[in-house]
Amino acid sequence: MGKESPLTEAVYYILLAVRKPNHGYGIIQDVLDMTGGRVNLGPGTLYGAINSLLEKGWxxxxxxxxxxxxKKSYVITSLGVEVFKKEVMRLNELIKNSEKMGV
Structure with a gap:
């Protein structure tokens, strides 16, 4: 699958939040909303991940x-979409195999 996988939960949700242009605070709020408050990205985590994602071209x-x-807004690139789709496929495989095993 490549060295880009598996994605951390923070990176997964950041990529999901920037499918449309979004700024840092908006990303934090979107992730909180998507996860029902379970995932709360701190500024250090968010901006560290953003810098890494920028470097990778995602x-x-x-x-x-x-x-x-x-205020800066970010958006996912076509490479980022490709990486994200591969991760979704990987996660779906995990779920499918768990279901096969009766879990």
Missing amino acids: IKLYSEEKQSRK
């Missing part, structure tokens, strides 16, 4: 406000 800078706090 996300890109979408826009940056130059005024005030320089």
Whole structure:
């Protein structure tokens, strides 16, 4: 499957949150909403992951406000979509095999 898998839960949800342009606080809120509050990304985790995802080319800078706090928005790239889809396939396989075993 490649060295990009498996994704951490934080990276999985970040990629899911940037399928449309989104900024840091928006990503945190979207992940909280998606997980019913179970996953709460701290700023260090979020921005560390964002920097890593930018380096890998899985996300890109979408826009940056130059005024005030320089809010940046990010969006997933086609490479990021490919990696994300591979991870979904991997997770589905895990579920399917668990079901086969009666779990």
